Amino acid sequence: MEIKKIATREAYGSALQEFGSNPNIVVLDADLSKSTKTDLFKNKYPERFINMGIAEGNMMATAAGIATCNKTVFASTFAMFASGRAFEQVRNSICYPALNVKIGATHAGLTVGEDGASHQTIEDIALMRALPNMTVISPADAVETRAAVKAAIETKGPFYLRLGRLACPVIFDENNYKFELGKGIEIASGNDVTIISTGYMVHLSLEASKLLESEGIKARVINIHTIKPIDRDIIIKAAKETGAILTVEEHSIIGGLGSAVAEVVVENCPVAMKRIGVNDKFGKSGKPDALLEMYGLTKEAIVAGAKELLGFKKEVMVLK
Amino acid sequence: MDRQKIKELKRNAAIIRKDIIEQVYSASSGHPGGSMSCADILSVLYFNEMRVEPKNPQWEDRDRFVLSKGHCSPALYGALAQKGFFPREDLHTFRKVDSYLEGHPSMKSVPGVDMSTGSLGQGISAAVGMALAGKLDKKDYRVYSILGDGEIQEGQVWEALMCAAHYKLDNLTVFLDHNGLQIDGKITEVLSPEPVKDKFEAFGFKVIAIDGHDYEQIIQAIDEAKKTKGQPVMIIAETVKGKGVSFMENKAGWHGTAPNKEQRDAAIAELDEFLAKLEVE
Numbered sequence: 150m151e152i153k154k155i156a157t158r159e160a161y162g163s164a165l166q167e168f169g170s171n172p173n174i175v176v177l178d179a180d181l182s183k184s185t186k187t188d189l190f191k192n193k194y195p196e197r198f199i200n201m202g203i204a205e206g207n208m209m210a211t212a213a214g215i216a217t218c219n220k221t222v223f224a225s226t227f228a229m230f231a232s233g234r235a236f237e238q239v240r241n242s243i244c245y246p247a248l249n250v251k252i253g254a255t256h257a258g259l260t261v262g263e264d265g266a267s268h269q270t271i272e273d274i275a276l277m278r279a280l281p282n283m284t285v286i287s288p289a290d291a292v293e294t295r296a297a298v299k300a301a302i303e304t305k306g307p308f309y310l311r312l313g314r315l316a317c318p319v320i321f322d323e324n325n326y327k328f329e330l331g332k333g334i335e336i337a338s339g340n341d342v343t344i345i346s347t348g349y350m351v352h353l354s355l356e357a358s359k360l361l362e363s364e365g366i367k368a369r370v371i372n373i374h375t376i377k378p379i380d381r382d383i384i385i386k387a388a389k390e391t392g393a394i395l396t397v398e399e400h401s402i403i404g405g406l407g408s409a410v411a412e413v414v415v416e417n418c419p420v421a422m423k424r425i426g427v428n429d430k431f432g433k434s435g436k437p438d439a440l441l442e443m444y445g446l447t448k449e450a451i452v453a454g455a456k457e458l459l460g461f462k463k464e465v466m467v468l469k
Numbered sequence: 470m471d472r473q474k475i476k477e478l479k480r481n482a483a484i485i486r487k488d489i490i491e492q493v494y495s496a497s498s499g500h501p502g503g504s505m506s507c508a509d510i511l512s513v514l515y516f517n518e519m520r521v522e523p524k525n526p527q528w529e530d531r532d533r534f535v536l537s538k539g540h541c542s543p544a545l546y547g548a549l550a551q552k553g554f555f556p557r558e559d560l561h562t563f564r565k566v567d568s569y570l571e572g573h574p575s576m577k578s579v580p581g582v583d584m585s586t587g588s589l590g591q592g593i594s595a596a597v598g599m600a601l602a603g604k605l606d607k608k609d610y611r612v613y614s615i616l617g618d619g620e621i622q623e624g625q626v627w628e629a630l631m632c633a634a635h636y637k638l639d640n641l642t643v644f645l646d647h648n649g650l651q652i653d654g655k656i657t658e659v660l661s662p663e664p665v666k667d668k669f670e671a672f673g674f675k676v677i678a679i680d681g682h683d684y685e686q687i688i689q690a691i692d693e694a695k696k697t698k699g700q701p702v703m704i705i706a707e708t709v710k711g712k713g714v715s716f717m718e719n720k721a722g723w724h725g726t727a728p729n730k731e732q733r734d735a736a737i738a739e740l741d742e743f744l745a746k747l748e749v750e
Contacts, residue, residue: 175605199601199636207628210591214598217576217584218606219529238591238625246576246585 154316157348158255160291161312162186164298165223165253169194174302177212177224179205184314185225185255205230209238209250216248221302227261228254228311232273240280243307247282251301251308257287258399259427259444260315260349260437269432275404277309278377284330285377287311287406289351292321293374296328304330311348311376313399315437318352333380339367342455342462343387346397347373347406350425350446354397357451368455376406381413388418393462395423395454399446402426421461425454474517475684479747481551482512486713487740488547488560494733496564499572502723504544506648506681506708507615511548513687514613523553526580532610533599535584537592537626538617538646539573540725545582546570554581590623592616593643597633600641600701611695615644619651621662627672633701634673641701642694643674646681648710650721666705674703681706714739 165176166189174194180203182188191198201208205226212224224231231254232239243250254273261269278285286301286308288294294312301308320336336351337358346354351372358368369391371383388394394414396407407424414422427444441447485508493499515521519532536545543563550557562568569578573587583599586592596614603610620626633641645665653659662668669676675697679686687706694702710724711717714736728736 175602197605201632202628202635204625204628204632206590206625207594207597207632210594210625211598211601211629211632214535214584214595214600215602215605216598217533217595218599218602220602220605237588238594241585241588242591242595 153319155291155319156314156316157288157291157294157312158186158314160294161253161255161298161310162189164295165190166193168299168302171302173220175199175215175220175222177201177208177222179203179208179226179230181226185253187225187253205235206238209235210242212250213242213246213248216250221249221251223251223253225253225255227268228257228273229268229270232270232276232309236276244280244282247306249305251310253310253312255312256314257311258313258349259432259440259446260313260399262314262437262440263434265434266431271401271427271432272404273311274376274400274406275408278409283307283309283377284375285309285311286375287348288374289348289372290317290319290321292319292323292326293328296326297374300328300330313349315349317349320352320355328374331375331378331380333383334372335369335383336372337368337370339369340391341367342393342395342458343369343371343391344395344397344451344455345371345373345384345387345406345410347376349399350397353448354451357448357455360448360452361455366455366459373406376409379409379413381417384410384413385417388414388420392466393421393458395425395451395458397425397451400426402428421458421465423454423458423461425451470685470688476747476750478512478516478684480744481516482508483713483740483744483747484551485512485544485547487737488550489543490714490728490733490736490740492543492546492560492563493727495561497727498564499543499727500540500725501543501717501728502650502710502720503538503617503646503648504541505712505714505717506710507541507646508544508713509682509684510615510644510646510687510706511544513684513691515548515552517688518691519613520610521552521581523581526554530608530610533583533596533612535592535596535599535612535614536574536586537596537614538589538620539586539592542572542574545574546579549579549581552581589617589620590625593626594629596641597629597638600633600638601636603640604636604638612641615646618645618647618649618656618662618665621645621665622660630669630672630674637699638701639698642691643701643703645703645705646708647705648708650710650719650724652721652724654721669703673700675700676703676705678705679707681708682712713743
């Protein structure tokens with residue numbers, strides 16, 4: 150059976166179009182609507198789409214101003230500019246007054262590909278999750294993205310939706326997928342080791358768990374779509390039951406999912422841990438898959454990381 | 470023009486100025502200079518112009534005001550308290566840890582504050598957003614904002630102005646509090662934004678230049694702005710930093726310095742004297 154592939158940015162645009170009939174929804178973009186896919190909304194509801202030009206700082210604070218007038222505002226641009234260039238507007242004009250602005254940040258991570266380091270944000274999760282009042286969501290596929298957009302519309306307050314450029318396998322079944330804000334999802338069971346993953350790396354983590362299983366290692370795989378507020382319960386349970394946690398993300402190992410998980414683990418149930426992500430380096434130009442290979446973000450690297458972690462786990466057990 | 474009304478507005482402004490001095494004095498910190506320079510504009514906006522309901526600060530059809538130069542919160546708080554949004558005696562809690570009167574305006578805690586500001590250059594964008602929302606909803610409310618003349622060194626201001634003109638936001642009226650001074654000295658010496666009139670016009674605004682302490686001129690400029698169709702209006706208000714207290718006037722040093730007891734007493738005495746003279750005018 151052929152696996153369907155849809156980029157999460159594509160699912161984002163489709164969801165805006167699908168849920169856009171609500172007259173209180175306004176969508177802003179910074180001259181990237183064809184790439185962020187907000188053009189799907191623009192084509193259907195042109196009167197509620199506003200092009201803000203290449204001026205992301207102004208876009209974020211303008212979105213805040215519109216939101217003060219009881220509207221739900223989606224503001225889209227590349228994740229690099231949404232979280233980086235406009236960081237302080239997001240902080241002071243959106244998060245401080247807790248306004249109803251949903252940041253649709255596309256082209257996150259290395260899989261931007263050929264555009265290279267200047268456009269590959271690998272620090273946006275770290276920046277956005279540090280902000281009070283902000284909810285940070287990093288969906289794993291198109292089905293989860295649609296649900297995340299719906300949740301963002303139904304929940305008051307600032308949201309950061311981390312979306313990808315690259316077409317990504319659809320791993321969830323839209324007929325029985327259930328999205329609960331702030332709740333992780335166990336997508337493979339096992340008690341030898343836990344792989345906690347987010348975004349584009351989730352399907353690779355699933356594949357890695359199958360490779361591990363063929364070698365007799367049962368890995369639990371947890372998909373964390375809501376990075377903030379993070380699901381403490383599912384992490385603590387995994388730490389207690391498997392004694393080893395491997396985090397996997399298309400983001401710097403500093404401040405992202407790995408850090409968020411480590412904060413919970415260290416304070417509640419310290420166990421052997423390892424983080425897979427971009428190792429304090431900038432990205433570069435190249436085909437997305439070649440970049441993932443170069444930066445060690447492959448299913449093979451996850452398998453190797455899991456095995457290394459099992460070694461740590463034994464050492465920790467011996468020490469205990 | 471109604472002389473009695475102008476006298477009232479002058480009285481309102483003098484009370485705002487007294488409240489600025491009292492707030493900054495009681496907090497031992499804050500920004501008196503730029504607060505004093507925009508007090509007359511705020512007096513006209515809140516006591517002659519804006520459609521607001523102090524008992525219903527979130528009223529959807531109200532006119533909006535964004536103090537983009539958010540550090541001049543003592544002036545805004547003074548106007549809001551006098552208008553009845555919250556008790557005037559609370560002004561003494563300004564900047565204190567158990568107060569809702571934050572150093573820079575917070576819309577979450579202060580009734581009547583339409584946007585949280587303080588980081589320069591962002592408030593004007595929010596005002597643009599409110600004006601865009603008014604157009605989307607076909608509402609007739611108007612949006613007012615005050616920019617500092619040092620503040621316009623922030624690039625974001627020009628992004629916001631470009632956007633306001635592009636979308637023909639004739640429901641937006643912006644004041645430039647052109648007092649000529651910023652923390653480090655004269656704006657023309659620190660980093661000149663001049664010629665401001667030409668720049669605002671080039672960015673698509675209708676520009677009206679006035680004396681920002683002359684009530685007839687402020688009122689007329691607002692009337693003209695309301696009649697302007699198809700473009701936003703910038704009112705360049707020539708003002709005096711520290712206006713109303715002689716030893717504070719035109720001194721950059723009073724940008725962010727609190728008066729001591731002696732200075733506070735002298736300032737209040739001078740403003741009381743102004744009020745007494747106004748009554749017998």
